[in-house]
Amino acid sequence: MAFPEKGRARADILRELHERKANDIDWRGGRAPVFVFKAEDEVDRMGREAFVEYFAENALGATSAFPSVRGLEQEVIAMALDLFHAPPGAAGFMSTGGSESILLAVQTCRKFERDRRGQPRHHGNIVASETLHPAFDKAASLMDLEIRRVPVRADLRADVAALEAAIDTDTILLVGSAPNFPYGMIDPIAELSEIALRHRVWLHVDACVGGYLAPFARRLGRPVPEFDFSLPGVRSISADLHKYGFCPKPASTVLYRSAADAAFQPFDFSGWPSGRFITGTVVGTRPAGGVAAAWAVLQHLGAEGYLRIAEQLLGGIDRYRRELGAIPGLFVVGEPDLAIVAYGSHDLDAFAIATQMAQRGWQPGLLRRPRAVHRMMSMLHIDSMAPYLDDLRWAVSELRARPPAPAQPIEARY
Ligand SMILES: Cc1ncc(COP(=O)(O)O)c(C=O)c1O
Structure with a gap:
């Protein structure tokens, strides 16, 4: 891009900036595995x-x-x-x-x-x-x-x-x-x-x-x-x-x-x-x-507010872990203490699950050892847990019904 000779109107620029985000991940919908953290609208x-x-x-x-x-x-x-x-x-x-x-x-x-x-x-x-x-x-x-x-x-x-x-x-x-x-x-x-x-x-x-x-x-x-x-x-x-x-x-x-x-x-x-x-x-x-x-x-927030958020977030993560555990073949990696949770599979390639999930718009965070899908969770992920888990159940059953061709290369990258 050449250095602009003439300036542009503010509204025009703001519209373009907004439009440029169109292909970015929908982090508000919890689709980014890391990068953005959210507690409550009021805190934002x-x-x-x-x-x-x-x-x-x-x-x-x-x-x-x-x-x-x-x-x-x-x-x-x-x-x-x-x-x-x-x-x-x-x-x-x-x-x-x-x-x-x-x-x-x-x-x-x-x-x-x-x-x-x-x-x-x-x-x-x-x-x-x-x-x-x-x-x-x-x-x-x-x-x-x-x-x-x-x-x-x-x-x-x-x-x-x-x-x-x-x-x-x-x-x-x-x-x-x-x-x-x-x-x-x-x-x-x-x-x-x-x-x-x-x-x-x-x-x-x-x-x-x-x-x-x-x-x-x-x-x-x-x-x-x-x-x-x-x-x-x-x-x-x-x-x-x-x-x-x-x-x-x-x-x-x-x-x-x-x-x-x-x-x-x-x-x-x-x-x-x-x-x-x-x-x-x-x-x-x-x-x-x-x-x-x-x-x-x-x-x-004070301690009172942080306690409220911690209770909501960690309670939500407990539910997420229970739901993951209920999907046959999946397991939570290690024993996470707080809000980072990765899950792998006993019989499926976790990177293949991640690829399926990416097709449904969930950007995967990946762990290489063991192969797992990795998320650093905030309230964005709790609020979007139901559609995420629906898509995960779909991804797992899809892979069982139609095992994929040799794994497409997928990179664990931040
Ligand atoms: C354990 C740990 N330390 C340090 C950092 C680096 O933080 P920043 O991305 O703010 O530089 C991260 C980022 O995720 C982290 O997970």
């Missing part, structure tokens, strides 16, 4: 209106031009630290998402370790279960670190003994997920906490997915294991507001047990003709809308 409205209130402001200027943005951000962090049972003196930052929070935690830990060891060029390793999110590999490739992915046990749970055995003197970071993305299962963070203390290794909990749901599931009496700062070995946590915090994108939190650890995070530079450049995030300019909207949604 709150987030949207707060975002627009701060549409133009730049969170880069939070410590200079926009003290209100700084205040909102500090309050979001304070609320998060409280939720995750942080001790006095804990600290944290907002970021633009899980990947950025993870990059920040890894580089903070690396800086701390380089300082502690007196080795400014130390390249350490990160030990974690193989289910670790690839954002850590991204961080490791940017920072030239080694990642040691330890296979899970046959029951798909993290192998704690093998994780401990993978730690050596160059290990700078042990990571547990709460929950992991592939199976939706929470790693045994209490045991990892003990290992971390014993080996004096920094333990980070990737609660990007579960952070803002697990505390409420626990309060509802669900058997969700401890994962936060109440475990003494947990030194940092990443938790995304734009997932199960139901806040508009971009919004995440990265939190540290102590302000001394957190002090390693900001980038502070003076070696240029302009003024001192100090940022807490990887990015510079950052939408203040994401900060204001997160503050607004947390205040709007």
